[in-house]
Amino acid sequence: MDFSSKLLENAVNEMSQLPGIGKRTALRLVLHLLKQPAQQTENLATAIQQMRELVNFCSNCHNISDTALCEICASQNRNAKIVCVVEDIRDVMAIEATSQYRGHYHVLGGKISPMDGIGPHDLTINSLIQKIEEGKIEELIFALSSTMEGDTTNFYIFKQIEGFNIITTTIARGISVGDELEYADEVTLGRSIVNRIPFENSLKNS
Amino acid sequence: MDFSSKLLENAVNEMSQLPGIGKRTALRLVLHLLKQPAQQTENLATAIQQMRELVNFCSNCHNISDTALCEICASQNRNAKIVCVVEDIRDVMAIEATSQYRGHYHVLGGKISPMDGIGPHDLTINSLIQKIEEGKIEELIFALSSTMEGDTTNFYIFKQIEGFNIITTTIARGISVGDELEYADEVTLGRSIVNRIPFENSLKNS
Ligand SMILES: [Zn+2]
Ligand SMILES: [Zn+2]
Numbered sequence: 001m002d003f004s005s006k007l008l009e010n011a012v013n014e015m016s017q018l019p020g021i022g023k024r025t026a027l028r029l030v031l032h033l034l035k036q037p038a039q040q041t042e043n044l045a046t047a048i049q050q051m052r053e054l055v056n057f058c059s060n061c062h063n064i065s066d067t068a069l070c071e072i073c074a075s076q077n078r079n080a081k082i083v084c085v086v087e088d089i090r091d092v093m094a095i096e097a098t099s100q101y102r103g104h105y106h107v108l109g110g111k112i113s114p115m116d117g118i119g120p121h122d123l124t125i126n127s128l129i130q131k132i133e134e135g136k137i138e139e140l141i142f143a144l145s146s147t148m149e150g151d152t153t154n155f156y157i158f159k160q161i162e163g164f165n166i167i168t169t170t171i172a173r174g175i176s177v178g179d180e181l182e183y184a185d186e187v188t189l190g191r192s193i194v195n196r197i198p199f200e201n202s203l204k205n206s
Numbered sequence: 207m208d209f210s211s212k213l214l215e216n217a218v219n220e221m222s223q224l225p226g227i228g229k230r231t232a233l234r235l236v237l238h239l240l241k242q243p244a245q246q247t248e249n250l251a252t253a254i255q256q257m258r259e260l261v262n263f264c265s266n267c268h269n270i271s272d273t274a275l276c277e278i279c280a281s282q283n284r285n286a287k288i289v290c291v292v293e294d295i296r297d298v299m300a301i302e303a304t305s306q307y308r309g310h311y312h313v314l315g316g317k318i319s320p321m322d323g324i325g326p327h328d329l330t331i332n333s334l335i336q337k338i339e340e341g342k343i344e345e346l347i348f349a350l351s352s353t354m355e356g357d358t359t360n361f362y363i364f365k366q367i368e369g370f371n372i373i374t375t376t377i378a379r380g381i382s383v384g385d386e387l388e389y390a391d392e393v394t395l396g397r398s399i400v401n402r403i404p405f406e407n408s409l410k411n412s
Binding site for chain 2: 001002003004005006007008010011013014015017018019020021024025027028029030031032033034035038040041042043044045046047048049050051052053054055056063064065066070071072088089090092093096097110182
């Protein structure tokens with residue numbers, strides 16, 4: 001693409017660094033900003049800058065939080081002995097929206113994916129193992145998406161905690177294999193967490 | 207969506223102001239930025255801010271340009287008597303990529319669209335008429351997309367300049383009706399501008 005303006009070209013190049021945004025889409029977005037009041041661009045720029053600079057993660061569950069301990073971990077009404085293992089904040093939001101779950105979460109921050117160079121130490125697995133070693137957890141619910149990476153991650157954690165006396169379960173799949181949690185409807189997802197099954201049982205099926 | 211962080215929510219809300227970006231996509235983009243080095247977010251924010259604040263438009267053709275007169279208008283090798291009327295910089299880029307056109311452009315900045323509240327005075331039509339009144343133009347090539355808004359805009363300009371002794375043409379449509387110029391392949395688009403036809407002829411077909 002041959003731009004007539006370095007300023008425009010630079011904005012398009014940076015915008016097209018985002019996943020799923022090609023050069024043409026980036027140009028369309030940037031031209032849209034040019035037609036809107038300058039304040040909109042200013043608001044967008046400030047919002048992403050502040051988020052990136054000031055974002056905080058809960059010291060207990062590693063979810064994104066504006067406070068040191070997130071609302072869920074700080075609540076007296078939640079059962080800290082039951083911990084649901086998820087990939088990121090989108091899964092927490094999806095399960096919370098069902099109002100069916102009263103335990104805690106543990107946000108891994110991703111899935112093990114050798115293809116993308118993501119190993120166990122890039123995730124918050126050590127912190128999870130530590131909570132288990134300290135006897136803080138009675139039940140661990142695996143709620144990663146049932147993709148190859150999700151299964152690998154579940155299995156890696158499962159192996160690490162084999163010696164401990166805790167119940168491991170996985171959410172019941174009313175939703176089809178391979179589907180992302182965040183796209184499931186609330187009723188199905190709510191039911192699948194209520195009807196969770198022992199993790200060993202899920203291995204037999206695959 | 208119930209976010210656990212105001213900073214995150216704010217970033218998602220601003221991102222989802224962009225056309226075609228829903229809340230879920232915005233969340234995905236923002237979480238991606240969180241996983242990348244902070245410098246990437248800083249670069250994106252700075253690039254769009256600088257573009258929005260410092261962007262300049264060519265005083266002759268109204269295309270985006272970092273200089274008072276764009277490269278095309280400033281060139282000695284282009285024929286200023288032939289002017290191609292386009293919607294925005296994407297069309298200029300598309301036609302320039304064919305290397306088939308040696309005239310000038312006139313960038314309208316949009317199309318007449320009563321539905322979106324865009325009238326003739328929101329575009330650079332007056333500046334085009336003025337150039338015609340000053341006798342600077344011999345041929346006007348209409349190259350707006352052949353949508354209802356494009357046809358309306360072409361026809362509005364055509365009526366405004368009826369009294370003047372200039373040739374009006376429209377690019378030959380090798381590409382299907384309704385297609386956007388920017389998505390046409392270079393060969394087809396190049397041919398369509400070489401084989402342009404009198405504007406009156408295009409009216410007979412519709
Ligand atoms: Zn927490
Ligand atoms: Zn120009």
